[in-house]
Amino acid sequence: MVVFTCHDDFESMMTCIYDAWAARLGHSNIKLRVEPIEEPELFCEYRHIHPDPEKYRKVIRSIRSKISENAYQDVYRASMHWNPDKLDIIYRFLVLGFAMGPRVTRMLGEPYVAALFDLDRKVTNESHQFREFIRFSRLNDQALFSLIEPKCNILTLVAPHFADRMPSENWLIADKKRRIALIHPSDKNYFLTPVTPQELAHMEEARKGDTYSSLWKAFFQAVGVEARANYRCQRNFLPLWYRKDMTEFSR
Amino acid sequence: MKIKKEPDLEEKLKILSDAAKYDVACTSSGVDRKGEKGSLGNSRACGICHSFAADGRCISLLKVLLTNHCIYDCKYCINRRSNQRIRTSFTPEELCTITIEFYKRNYIEGLFLSSGVIKNPTYTMELMYRTLFLLRTRYHFRGYIHAKAVPGAAPEIIQEIGYLADRMSVNMELPTRESLQLLAPGKSHQAILRPMGQIRQQIQDYRLSIGKTASMERHFGNQYLAGNIFSSSGEKSRLAEAFTGTLPGGSRGASEAAVTGPAPSPVPIGGKAPSPKDSHRPFAPAGQSTQMIIGATPENDYQLLKVTQALYQQYDLKRVFFSAYIPLNEDRDLPALDTAPPLLREHRLYQADWLLRYYGFQADDLLSPSRPDFNIFLDPKCDWALRHLELFPIEISTASYQELLKVPGIGNKSAWRILQARRCGRLDFSSLKTMGVVLKRAQYFITCHGKMRYHIPVEEDFITRQLTQNEKSSLWELEHPRTYRQLSLFDDHFLEAAPTVEDSRKILTGQL
Known part of the structure; x- marks a missing residue:
């Protein structure tokens, strides 16, 4: 298992997704996490990814054009969540999204879509609550x-x-x-x-x-x-x- | 009564917000307005609550009276003329400064301006107008303003205020003419309905003038609900029925008092066309609302709900608010001072109100002359579903939006999500749960691909028992918000005195 890790900001996360995808190790053989990694697992290889504006722009462009503007916004909000697993969820969501196209955002029956929806909902709700409070x-x-x-x-x-x-x-x-x-x-x-x-x-x-x-x-x-x-x-x-x-x- | 010294700003704010707190509405919803450079504020159609008071009600607007002087002597009201209270008023500048400073600190979403009636209704509204005018023009305030229209004020001044406020409201006070006569001798039903009709007419005129439909926007789901209270086909027959006065309870008079009165006709505005200054301002873009006191007079829930529905249909109100009667004054015509406010009843009425506005129900679906009150153990939708078990279970994968909405535990968001999600894949109970369906209630009424969640008999008795078991504890808490609890050895919530030295000695020696 190879684990791709990066800092907790949007730019690094998108670069991490690019590199994880480009590594061609097979989706089931990799994991993505944001740092800090508190409990490293055995038998895992950790690769730290540095943000790269070029790759970051490419990922955003393909989300917006191949999936939809909505999906991009959902992904952005989900990436603001505190949960360190968010990056992996976003990655799996995108794997499905690039195969399915714009309708992926409505496929709430799929576990990763539902998980992304959950992250998105939490972030949206919290930002609304802070608008109020x-x-x-x-x-x-x-x-x-x-x-x-x-x-x-x-x-x-x-x-x-x-x-x-x-x-x-x-x-x-x-x-x-x-x-x-x-x-x-x-x-x-x-x-x-x-x-x-x-x-x-x-x-x-x-x-x-x-x-x-x-x-x-x-x-x-x-x-x-x-x-x-x-x-x-x-x-x-x-x-x-x-x-x-x-x-x-x-x- | 002579006041020795003029209270300072903080005391005034205390007195005048304390006097206004029995007004129910504190919503800031219904209008989207972008901010502008050089001005302060915007407005969001979803409404924003900024805090929640100790009673659990939202605080979104600065809810104050302009003055608590009042010439009326309404028996239920804290500010009635015959009550001995400290009377004071804000100057327009004071109120504007507080509003602006509070708004900048994100304490509030805008101003809710109401007032006791000083001298006469028109004079009172002129004072309110002066404040709002200052706020909008000199202070460049673009936030939300909710203004009360005082029944009996001149139509011109109501119109002027309508161009400054986002929402207008006229208090119905009590649902029927008889109750109003009994408890508010200075007010008349006609006088309350007249400004309501005028505001309705002017909102309509304004909306038509900018190319919108005559009636207010409702939730988008309503267009898929046949026979909802806002659809024009349903409205006509229901209106005719309401007018003939077929209300129960042997009181033809009651129903008439509630819903008749002059059909909202254009009120002659003294030949005064909106001045050019007003033309770019919308007239009450967030619509109008009203409120009724429940529990002070003997009306039943069916009458109240009928009145509510009639108000939505005839006056195109955005909201009808209910206010559980809280005894403040002692009077022979009022419930005793130790009466608990009928909070559960109020809660049921609000639930039913939502069913009318969002779920395509009619008042007559929920209650009838033979069953005039809501079930205290079950919410109105569960109650309705249990009486219509022949329609259930509903198949999630094929049901229409309207059918989904009839299921207890499915609201309009989750119904919408189901519609979208089932196009792209198979749904099961766990995915329904993640979408926000309350399976605790819904499981008795739905099937997913032909199967129910558990092996459940679709029997009224069984389902009722199951549903009420869940609800009982939460209802008890609603009715008795501050009450005794079972004694527990390890909690010390009510222990106020600190243990004394003797106590600790006793503990050591084993006496305690």
Whole structure:
């Protein structure tokens, strides 16, 4: 068994798929994993793949032309999942997709299509939830900033939404776990950039100083109806896990 | 009552959101609007909830009253004139600043503006108009605005607000004329239906003027459902029936009060054509909605559902909301103060409401004069399916969209996925499960390639027993959200006092 491994970013993953395919070892004889590999298996040969823009573009082009635009978007979203098996699922999905053409996205009866659909659904749902639950803070009319810690890498998926919503504001969203930030300067395009732990700690401290957070907390407390109190229902819609960076639940 | 000092902004927000919290609707759905450089905000048709309050209801809009002064004395209302409460109001600038700042921090999706009636309805709506006008023009706000229309206000001001708001709503308050007279002596049924008719007409005019259909868009699945409540063929006969007043419960009057009234006719708008300023603004693009209080008056579920259906058909409402009555005031005409809010009943009505809007059911399919109330143990769709076992089991690989939707446990997303997936391959029960079908309920009603999941007799008694066993515990929790639980040795959720020194000594000596 040969295991192809690569870094956890879209470009490397696509290159990895290209190389795994081009190695001609037979689909059943290979596996694809994203790094880090925590428990190497016995009797496996590990090959690390470096990202290559040429190969990466080729893979994307063939997904879009030979399967469909939808399939490409599904694959992109699935690749943002936290699960290290995602790459293998995407690979198997593509094997089927290149044989079947555009109808592959509807073949939910197939295990790998269903698995990709599951990844895609989780990432889509999580990015929607972060669209709802991201909270910005602001000090003295400076830029709006937000700290989040999502399970899936959803920054690029929520970006268009906020860029459309606040085109003429300076804002940034920082992912604490992956240490990247999405920065949107007013009236310009947004971009991704790495952030240091010091910057994160600084923002963490700064968000306590927002004057509107106490108004929001007051509203949040006042708007619930005591006679209908139902914390379980609240937890169903807004799991505790999402609450750690939300203004209304912070102390 | 004299207020010594003017409350500060935070106190005002507390008072006025506390006063508005009994309004049900907090939806931000129904309109897609892109953002624009130089302005703030956009809007998504799917709606976005930004938080969930302790009662489990979503917070998507900043739901406040402009003022809690009120000239009316509605018996069920917290803001009734005769209640001694601190009265206050927002200035338009205050409210605009809060909305904008909250919006930028992604706390809210927009503003839900309602108000107590100050001086008279028209004056109240003029105040609301001033706020919304500022928000849209000076603050360049493009987010969602839900505005209440106050019954009795001049049609001109309702029209003006309609051009600023995304959704308008007029509260029905109570489903029948008699109840309204009893509990809200200042309001009249006619006065409530008039603005509703006007808004309907103007939405229709606007939609026709931009080349859309006269009636609001509904879920795309509805076009495949014969006899749904929105299809025009079904509508006519049902309307005629509703008008003749064939409602049960010996109250012809009740049904009339509910659904008749002036058929929505163009309301004369004092000869005032929309001014050029308005022409590029849509009129309430997300439609209108309404809400009714349930449980304060003796109407049964059948009457409520009939009224709901009639409202959808005649006034083309986007949503009808139900609000379980919460006793706030003591009055001889109201239920006692310790009455629990009928949450389960409200839940059943919402379930039925969804069946009307998405699943092609009619009110008369679900309930009838002889069975006027919902089954408390089973949801309306299971209940319906159990009474129509002759239609089941349904074969997954050949059934139509409409047939699939009638199966308990299959919703419109999973029905759609089934339709797509079965074109390309064989489906089995496990793949149904991954598609989102709730097999716990669906397994009794479907076959997959001629086989049921288990060897199940299609018998009403057996299936009912199976289904209610599953549901019982969750229903209990719905009815009793905060209640005692079985004692467990290892949990200490309700233990509030910390153990004292003596306690620990007792533990050591084995006394405890």
